[in-house]
Amino acid sequence: MVAPLTIALDAMGGDHGPEVVIGGAGLSRARHPDTRYLLFGQEDTIAPLLEADSGLAENCEIIHTDVAIPMDAKPSQALRKGRWKSSMWLAIEAVRDGKADAVVSAGNTGALMAMARFCLKTLPGIERPAIAAIWPTVASECIVLDVGANVSADTRQLIDFAVMGAAMARGVFGLERPTVGLLNIGVEEIKGLEDIRSAGAALRTSEPPFDYRGFVEGSDVGMGAVDVVVTEGFAGNIALKTAEGTARQIAEYLRAAMNRSLLARLGALLAQGAFRALAEKMDPRHSNGGIFLGLNGIVIKSHGGADATGFASAVDLAYEMAHGRLVERIAENVEKFHTKLDIDDVA
Amino acid sequence: MVAPLTIALDAMGGDHGPEVVIGGAGLSRARHPDTRYLLFGQEDTIAPLLEADSGLAENCEIIHTDVAIPMDAKPSQALRKGRWKSSMWLAIEAVRDGKADAVVSAGNTGALMAMARFCLKTLPGIERPAIAAIWPTVASECIVLDVGANVSADTRQLIDFAVMGAAMARGVFGLERPTVGLLNIGVEEIKGLEDIRSAGAALRTSEPPFDYRGFVEGSDVGMGAVDVVVTEGFAGNIALKTAEGTARQIAEYLRAAMNRSLLARLGALLAQGAFRALAEKMDPRHSNGGIFLGLNGIVIKSHGGADATGFASAVDLAYEMAHGRLVERIAENVEKFHTKLDIDDVA
Numbered sequence: 001m002v003a004p005l006t007i008a009l010d011a012m013g014g015d016h017g018p019e020v021v022i023g024g025a026g027l028s029r030a031r032h033p034d035t036r037y038l039l040f041g042q043e044d045t046i047a048p049l050l051e052a053d054s055g056l057a058e059n060c061e062i063i064h065t066d067v068a069i070p071m072d073a074k075p076s077q078a079l080r081k082g083r084w085k086s087s088m089w090l091a092i093e094a095v096r097d098g099k100a101d102a103v104v105s106a107g108n109t110g111a112l113m114a115m116a117r118f119c120l121k122t123l124p125g126i127e128r129p130a131i132a133a134i135w136p137t138v139a140s141e142c143i144v145l146d147v148g149a150n151v152s153a154d155t156r157q158l159i160d161f162a163v164m165g166a167a168m169a170r171g172v173f174g175l176e177r178p179t180v181g182l183l184n185i186g187v188e189e190i191k192g193l194e195d196i197r198s199a200g201a202a203l204r205t206s207e208p209p210f211d212y213r214g215f216v217e218g219s220d221v222g223m224g225a226v227d228v229v230v231t232e233g234f235a236g237n238i239a240l241k242t243a244e245g246t247a248r249q250i251a252e253y254l255r256a257a258m259n260r261s262l263l264a265r266l267g268a269l270l271a272q273g274a275f276r277a278l279a280e281k282m283d284p285r286h287s288n289g290g291i292f293l294g295l296n297g298i299v300i301k302s303h304g305g306a307d308a309t310g311f312a313s314a315v316d317l318a319y320e321m322a323h324g325r326l327v328e329r330i331a332e333n334v335e336k337f338h339t340k341l342d343i344d345d346v347a
Numbered sequence: 348m349v350a351p352l353t354i355a356l357d358a359m360g361g362d363h364g365p366e367v368v369i370g371g372a373g374l375s376r377a378r379h380p381d382t383r384y385l386l387f388g389q390e391d392t393i394a395p396l397l398e399a400d401s402g403l404a405e406n407c408e409i410i411h412t413d414v415a416i417p418m419d420a421k422p423s424q425a426l427r428k429g430r431w432k433s434s435m436w437l438a439i440e441a442v443r444d445g446k447a448d449a450v451v452s453a454g455n456t457g458a459l460m461a462m463a464r465f466c467l468k469t470l471p472g473i474e475r476p477a478i479a480a481i482w483p484t485v486a487s488e489c490i491v492l493d494v495g496a497n498v499s500a501d502t503r504q505l506i507d508f509a510v511m512g513a514a515m516a517r518g519v520f521g522l523e524r525p526t527v528g529l530l531n532i533g534v535e536e537i538k539g540l541e542d543i544r545s546a547g548a549a550l551r552t553s554e555p556p557f558d559y560r561g562f563v564e565g566s567d568v569g570m571g572a573v574d575v576v577v578t579e580g581f582a583g584n585i586a587l588k589t590a591e592g593t594a595r596q597i598a599e600y601l602r603a604a605m606n607r608s609l610l611a612r613l614g615a616l617l618a619q620g621a622f623r624a625l626a627e628k629m630d631p632r633h634s635n636g637g638i639f640l641g642l643n644g645i646v647i648k649s650h651g652g653a654d655a656t657g658f659a660s661a662v663d664l665a666y667e668m669a670h671g672r673l674v675e676r677i678a679e680n681v682e683k684f685h686t687k688l689d690i691d692d693v694a
Contacts, residue, residue, distance in 0.1 A: 245568055
């Protein structure tokens with residue numbers, strides 16, 4: 001029997017605050033009825049919302065605090081003003097103290113990363129945490145990291161991202177030996193940035209605990225060429241947002257095309273079930289949530305603008321990561337591979 | 348009256364060689380019947396293909412050479428073995444010598460850039476050329492540069508890219524004062540790489556000859572937020588290919604959705620005109636062609652795997668760029684803005 005999980009929620013984070021957080025918890029609970037939630041924030045705002053959601057209250061505990069981190073706070077400001085007492089900090093602390101198995105916040109990314117690093121610390125051997133995203137592909141899904149924790153990555157960090165991403169793929173996709181590629185601007189060995197080329201060389205020769213497939217290009221990600229795509233955070237963030245923008249753009253084209261004639265409108269009406277399935281598949285709310293990897297604890301960042309459906313996806317993700325024993329898997333893999341690779345040689 | 352244009356074609360470049368090049372020239376000529384083409388390559392392969400295309404031969408001149416640059420040649424190899432004599436080199440040389448107004452090649456990008464720089468030289472004041480792409484947006488089109496000439500760009504180069512991109516937007520979109528954005532991972536001033544932030548600061552305060560709109564994100568490109576998106580070549584290339592991959596992925600989803608039930612198939616049948624229009628709009632062959640900016644001459648790179656329709660788009664692009672007096676516009680703008688900005692301050 002698996003013990004029920006506890007998830008800490010920063011109830012004050014995000015553009016819409018407690019309403020979306022509690023709504024999202026309610027939706028996620030319907031899928032995982034045993035889960036318990038710790039809600040950090042303004043008790044007098046949270047309590048009435050909880051009561052309105054039948055049954056949710058019995059899975060929840062409210063931990064009151066007056067302090068919330070503004071969405072536009074700089075990470076250093078957030079740390080200075082919100083440490084020890086903000087809803088974001090307290091939710092992270094619950095993970096550190098073993099009171100929760102994971103934390104979810106829709107608050108500001110920089111502040112969340114700064115606090116999570118400060119409070120949870122990085123895993124032994126990991127220099128910098130990364131943010132991973134689950135990216136829908138033609139075949140199923142893949143993991144892309146880093147999508148924005150850092151604006152660059154050296155050889156050593158790229159290798160760590162590969163190891164962490166592969167450990168995550170093992171935990172959440174159940175793959176024994178996930179395939180891993182390095183994102184680059186061409187598949188030939190001579191292409192791209194120095195650090196990417198040397199990370200590629202190191203992975204090729206070091207028998208890593210995954211199936212290293214070499215370089216992949218931007219067009220390979222959505223086609224599902226590999227299970228894990230490794231990149232530094234600048235290009236990764238640009239790629240992720242470009243894909244989101246392209247999906248929105250094509251949805252616009254499709255809407256316009258289906259309205260251009262009576263026949264097209266009639267056709268669209270007949271095919272409305274199919275269009276609904278397509279819209280569902282393309283709905284960015286279903287893949288909402290950045291997973292912070294490399295910390296002593298599971299931290300999930302929801303989109304700041306997410307609605308309850310989107311926030312629920314992030315809570316689901318926290319649930320899956322905790323069930324997949326993400327942190328332990330990463331720690332084991334990093335330790336083994338670092339010993340083997342003699343990582344200082346490539347640092 | 349406008350004098351007819353002459354376009355130099357590297358007939359041996361690309362995965363499919365002369366067949367696609369001559370087929371593409373034929374398609375483009377149907378739209379621009381006055382244009383003349385100089386075809387560089389194996390005469391005995393080219394001549395029969397030309398004769399098969401009724402009427403095209405009278406607009407063409409074949410310049411024979413035995414030497415072709417392999418698609419996998421390194422730039423340095425290509426220069427060493429192909430300079431003065433390959434089809435790629437001779438086609439570029441025709442532009443340098445004023446015998447052609449533009450050159451198009453589907454050959455290997457690195458080799459084409461190396462030869463073009465060596466033969467044509469960069470414009471005064473430009474350190475590094477960039478490759479620009481025309482990117483379809485919800486509203487119309489925008490220009491994105493650099494999409495892969497370089498794997499990094501400093502402050503000075505980003506500013507040059509902005510000036511060149513804006514000059515191109517003026518020439519090809521006919522915009523008096525194009526809007527320009529710097530691609531970044533957030534719109535706040537504190538976000539992103541140092542060089543992007545300082546380029547942003549310089550553009551904000553220097554009254555550039557365009558409407559500088561600040562940072563844009565990956566999701567803004569396809570939504571048409573600005574006319575010109577400026578980025579270094581690594582992220583730009585990743586973004587471009589990610590958008591292509593996402594479009595292919597959604598086309599797959601759509602096909603699958605329209606086949607999932609009898610009703611959907613019937614709907615798709617009724618709406619087939621609309622689907623055809625959508626497919627046309629999403630067809631990557633219609634936006635085939637990277638434009639090399641910053642050289643003393645117009646050089647267009649077609650996708651190596653392009654078919655005749657795709658190659659014809661690249662030839663059309665060469666035609667438009669030559670008609671829009673691209674090189675003169677860029678030279679004027681760079682000179683004016685450099686004088687004004689006192690560019691050495693930000694270098």
